[in-house]
Amino acid sequence: MALFEAIILSVLAASTPLLIAAIGELVTERAGVLNLGVEGMMIMGAACGFGGAWLSGSVIVGALCGIVAGTLMSLIFALMTLGLAVNQVATGLALTILGIGLSGLIGAGFVGERITPAPHLYIPGLTDIPFAGRILFGEDGFIYLSLALVIGVWLFLYRTQAGLILRAAGDNHVSAHALGYPVLRIRMFAVMFGGACAGLAGAYLPLAYTPFFIPGMTAGRGWIALALVVFASWRPGRLVIGAYLFGAVTILQLHTQALGLGIPSQFMSALPYLATVIVLVLISRARTGGSTAPAALGTVFVPDR
């Protein structure tokens, strides 16, 4: 039982950065913008988040620095793709390369330093409940925040008029524009939200997961977040399932290895990705009708004046 609890705690921690980054990218893509620079924005969030926390001694300041860094990176992307109508795929890839390099430069000063990681919630009585206590009431703040973000995004997209307009801009920018909605401004805010989330997700790594900064420490998590958005077919609810499923398979494969069952580790390491592919196939087979992707995803919009 204690082992089961430990596994769930590890799964939640491993899934959270993916969930935060993916929920941001989901909003960006729902507005019709494909930002492949998640990895770059995340690693910038990690570097600046750690720097902020190390200099100030506060995890919250660190998290804010991560958010700001991610947002600034996304503004570069917005300027290029929305302002100058440059190809989104190319710009996103360039943003990742820029982020990896720049974060190494920024982070060079505090490689090898350590900080006190984000504290875990402790409510006397509740947290002490056997098994469920630590899982429900003993996590770090980021984990609760990630779930709140998902609920917030769901409410925004499906229960507010602004959310409806954002989805309209992502499905058919010409019509949204004809109806008088400021497509480019909507998209800019969506891109910024995506950047802020990616920055926060990156900051989670050095602030709570492994409390130190090392260049390249996101190790491809930004790409997984991008895949999760597709996996979730652009729906926040499915994103939670996808992120936790991916985290669960990742952690479980480590545990089966430690048990020494003799299953080849190469296969176990590939399992999270195989699981993703299988679920994708199942979803696409079960679906009736066309694609669920935002119709205008990845297309450049230049309003006629």
Added chain:
Amino acid sequence: MRKLLIAATAVMISAGASLFSASAADKLKVGFIYLGPVGDFGWTYQHELARQALVKEFGDKIETTYLENVSEGPDSERSIEQLVRAGNKLIFTTSFGYMDPTLKVAKKYPDVHFEHATGFKTDKNMGIYNGRFYEGRYIQGVIAGKMSKAGVLGYIASFPIPEVIMGINATILGAQTVNPNIKVKIIWANTWFDPGKEADAAKALLDQGADVIMQHTDSPAAMQIASERGKLAFGQDSEMIKFGPKTQLTSIMDNWAPYYIDRVKAELDGKWTTDNVWGGLKSKLVVMAPYTNMPDDVKKLAMDTEAAITEGKLYPFKCPIVDQDGKTVECKGGDHLDDGQVLSMNFYVKGIDDKIPGK
């Protein structure tokens, strides 16, 4: 307009060429290919320290360049060629996976000298060098066997190549000398560097009852997890005590500087020849970090073991070596396995209840 462009290009090319020839005539250019970022606090960091030692030693006589985060495999060929074209005459490629690409580039540029770390292929202009890290692993095994209360060690491995397998075997052989019933749990991360995954692997090992963590991956993440849980761990490649002041028992440190200085000196003197160096504790290529967080008797045992290996009185792979199926391994080196057997090791010794992945 076009004429202007051509003229401008011509000027740039000639300027570039003269710059190039001037610097090439004065200084020896030495290039490095790094696997990770220079700040990984592990494998690449140690190579970077050695590069800095080179600069300090030779000053104006050499000019060094490094390319970091170069992925292993065919793609690294491009990076190695890039160093050749930039005029580097001595190039160190510092990871196992650069072996074939280095060989290919070496064949293409016979007047450039190459040094490849941890591989086994050589050529007229390509030498190899490696550390006998298993000597340090054996000492770690002795310490771990003494320090583990549960009798269960947790081992985070990277890829199932001989280098890693010999480390696991040396560890368990060392541990068995003090605790014949020692158990080891092994997780293959299938990466050299992913702090998050290394941390998750450490958590899984601790959750399953291991109380001493050792790793063949490069970041200090596992050390921090062990530290958080109040357990013990060994550093990897470099001093990691900062990440676990009450956790680190010792660390195997790669000390490449003397070798690099030696090779650059040979190159400057025009005496470079293909070599095959496999140095250990004796040649100080492998250095142990201070023995900490252990009682005095364990510390003494560790130091005695280190001294015995250094003096050549103790071989980690001394015969008889019995593999996990109970077969005694042929003893080609007299009273211990010879280097060829160690370098191609692809079996677990008796006492490991697991299988090598893909075998």
